Amino acid sequence: MNQEIIEVTEETTQQGVSRRSFIKGAIAASAAVSSTNYLFRANGGTVLAQAPAAGAVERLITVTVNGRSRRIEVPPMETLATTLRYKLGLTGTKIGCDRAECGACTVLVDGTPHYGCSLLTHSVRGREVTTIEGLEAEDGTLHPMQQAVMEEQGFQCAFCMSGFIMNSVALLNENQNPTRKQAAEWLSGNLCRCADYDKILTSVQRAAEITRGA
Amino acid sequence: MKGVIRDVIPQLELFQPNSADDALAVLAEHGSDAWVYAGGLDTLDWFKDRVKRPRVVVDLGRVESMREIRSTAGGIEIGAMARLIDVVNHPDVQARFPALAFAAKSAASPQIRNQGTIGGNVGQDTRCWYYRDGWTCYRAGGNICYASPPTAMNREHCILGASRCVAVNPSDTAPVFVALDAQMVVRRGRSERVIPAEEFFVGPEIDIERMTALEPGDLLMSIRVPSAWSGSRVYFEKVSDRTTWDFALVNVATALQESGGVIQDARVVVNGVAPTPVRLTAVEDAIRGQARNEQTAIRAGDISIQGVSPLTHNGFKVNLMKNLVRRSIRDEPMNEV
Numbered sequence: 001m002n003q004e005i006i007e008v009t010e011e012t013t014q015q016g017v018s019r020r021s022f023i024k025g026a027i028a029a030s031a032a033v034s035s036t037n038y039l040f041r042a043n044g045g046t047v048l049a050q051a052p053a054a055g056a057v058e059r060l061i062t063v064t065v066n067g068r069s070r071r072i073e074v075p076p077m078e079t080l081a082t083t084l085r086y087k088l089g090l091t092g093t094k095i096g097c098d099r100a101e102c103g104a105c106t107v108l109v110d111g112t113p114h115y116g117c118s119l120l121t122h123s124v125r126g127r128e129v130t131t132i133e134g135l136e137a138e139d140g141t142l143h144p145m146q147q148a149v150m151e152e153q154g155f156q157c158a159f160c161m162s163g164f165i166m167n168s169v170a171l172l173n174e175n176q177n178p179t180r181k182q183a184a185e186w187l188s189g190n191l192c193r194c195a196d197y198d199k200i201l202t203s204v205q206r207a208a209e210i211t212r213g214a
Numbered sequence: 215m216k217g218v219i220r221d222v223i224p225q226l227e228l229f230q231p232n233s234a235d236d237a238l239a240v241l242a243e244h245g246s247d248a249w250v251y252a253g254g255l256d257t258l259d260w261f262k263d264r265v266k267r268p269r270v271v272v273d274l275g276r277v278e279s280m281r282e283i284r285s286t287a288g289g290i291e292i293g294a295m296a297r298l299i300d301v302v303n304h305p306d307v308q309a310r311f312p313a314l315a316f317a318a319k320s321a322a323s324p325q326i327r328n329q330g331t332i333g334g335n336v337g338q339d340t341r342c343w344y345y346r347d348g349w350t351c352y353r354a355g356g357n358i359c360y361a362s363p364p365t366a367m368n369r370e371h372c373i374l375g376a377s378r379c380v381a382v383n384p385s386d387t388a389p390v391f392v393a394l395d396a397q398m399v400v401r402r403g404r405s406e407r408v409i410p411a412e413e414f415f416v417g418p419e420i421d422i423e424r425m426t427a428l429e430p431g432d433l434l435m436s437i438r439v440p441s442a443w444s445g446s447r448v449y450f451e452k453v454s455d456r457t458t459w460d461f462a463l464v465n466v467a468t469a470l471q472e473s474g475g476v477i478q479d480a481r482v483v484v485n486g487v488a489p490t491p492v493r494l495t496a497v498e499d500a501i502r503g504q505a506r507n508e509q510t511a512i513r514a515g516d517i518s519i520q521g522v523s524p525l526t527h528n529g530f531k532v533n534l535m536k537n538l539v540r541r542s543i544r545d546e547p548m549n550e551v
């Protein structure tokens with residue numbers, strides 16, 4: 001399980017050693033440790049020592065997140081949202097319901113929106129995962145959808161925001177000029193508890209304008 | 215940190231084979247200890263809640279050959295691993311069986327349709343919350359039904375066809391497959407069998423712990439939709455509380471062959487009202503040979519509800535079913551995707 005800790009440290013150094021990223025790293029490391037304990041308990045302490053049966057998956061896998069290839073140790077039944085948040089420290093992805101019923105965890109896999117809470121990390125091996133952290137350009141320029149949300153004040157508490165933004169990004173990649181109705185239908189798998197739907201749709205319209213250079 | 219703890223699914227062995235043969239071999243080896251995993255959207259709830267605890271999970275996500283949708287001499291063959299969105303968008307499905315595309319589009323939410331498979335949609339378990347919360351009812355191997363007593367919460371449950379268990383089949387595509395007389399191709403080891411959709415869904419009188427004819431070791435390979443009803447008038451409609459996420463309170467799939475305004479042949483199927491999709495043969499018999507008009511439609515609706523026995527909180531489904539059957543014969547199919 002050292003691997004995860006090393007990974008997180010790498011991330012921490014990259015971001016510059018701020019207090020916030022240090023804390024994130026510490027949380028991720030302790031989550032990793034506690035899940036190891038859990039696994040050991042569950043299988044009488046022999047999990048990591050077992051020889052893999054033919055066709056069984058390896059625990060040490062590579063996933064590509066926001067263009068970076070990450071080597072991490074993942075138990076077979078870990079969901080992508082858990083891996084992102086508690087192993088890679090990418091806490092922009094939220095977990096609301098944890099059962100495919102709210103959309104807060106929406107991330108893109110090869111450009112397609114999925115509920116990260118209801119997808120196994122092992123299922124995204126060899127595929128491209130994009131999270132809210134991967135949207136801004138290297139020079140810090142916001143993605144048009146992020147910019148639009150700032151301009152239109154799209155959200156109140158913003159717990160649902162990452163999911164909505166990721167899903168909207170997928171929409172704009174496919175259709176740079178969606179009607180409000182098309183956007184509402186596309187985003188119907190995301191809930192907003194503050195009921196900011198109107199402002200969210202206005203943000204999507206604004207993002208489309210920015211994208212088209214209008 | 216509560217969410218984290220709950221999300222740690224108990225340890226089990228995961229297989230991600232690249233071929234159906236390899237998947238079948240693992241399934242054969244582990245029998246009833248193994249669980250077939252397609253899109254995982256029904257499955258993960260069971261695992262997270264620790265209600266179902268198989269030892270081995272066989273994920274079909276890497277079996278490319280099972281995702282294909284292709285036109286054949288006899289119709290269309292849909293691989294069990296085709297995602298709902300693939301079915302919605304496929305040009306041949308849209309052209310030849312628009313009601314199937316529409317039904318697939320009516321299921322769940324966009325993100326779920328991007329991942330949930332057609333095999334999982336017909337293979338999914340019931341949504342009865344007592345059972346899904348882990349109560350040891352009949353369906354879970356116990357000897358009581360928590361949903362049928364007068365005080366129970368049973369708004370979403372059966373109005374007909376119950377036998378001890380009053381849970382319903384929740385699928386939106388299942389009634390369309392029954393209406394189109396689809397054939398389910400099932401493999402087990404090296405042997406293959408083809409089951410008509412109508413017999414694929416099984417009620418509690420046959421097996422109270424399963425929703426389909428699939429047994430441990432079986433793999434649903436594909437669904438064949440024959441040309442017979444292609445070009446016919448096929449009507450699908452679903453009524454649910456919200457248009458996204460919510461399961462059908464009642465849905466209907468009606469296939470009609472007409473000539474000169476007269477109904478030559480019909481298959482009328484409803485779901486969300488019984489443990490399996492139900493073919494309303496009495497309705498079919500009554501409308502065959504009749505003109506397709508308001509009168510015939512009203513009669514069909516009236517006949518459809520003969521013999522229903524609603525529970526405390528689901529009496530509304532009776533009228534709903536009557537009206538949906540009526541509309542399915544009278545109105546033009548919507549079939550929007």
Ligand SMILES: Cc1cc2nc3c(=O)[nH]c(=O)nc-3n(C[C@H](O)[C@H](O)[C@H](O)COP(=O)(O)OP(=O)(O)OC[C@H]3O[C@@H](n4cnc5c(N)ncnc54)[C@H](O)[C@@H]3O)c2cc1C
Nearest residue numbers: 252253254255256257322330331333334335337385386434
């Ligand atoms: C919040 C929510 C809302 C939903 N709303 C709707 C709705 O309104 N209408 C609707 O129709 N559906 C609805 N669904 C169901 C959804 O559309 C999926 O079809 C369903 O979750 C199963 O698809 P899956 O591929 O994810 O299956 P999985 O969870 O992987 O599998 C489901 C079951 O089928 C079995 N299975 C799957 N494939 C095979 C195969 N090839 N061979 C043998 N067995 C197999 C599995 O063993 C499992 O028991 C909803 C689901 C959720 C989570």
Ligand code: SF4
Nearest residue numbers: 342351359379380381
């Ligand atoms: S309806 Fe069926 S699944 Fe629900 S409690 Fe009764 S026996 Fe169990």
Ligand code: FES
Nearest residue numbers: 096097098103117
């Ligand atoms: S947290 Fe994934 S859909 Fe709600």
Ligand code: FES
Nearest residue numbers: 156158192193194
């Ligand atoms: S802004 Fe609060 S949940 Fe959407």
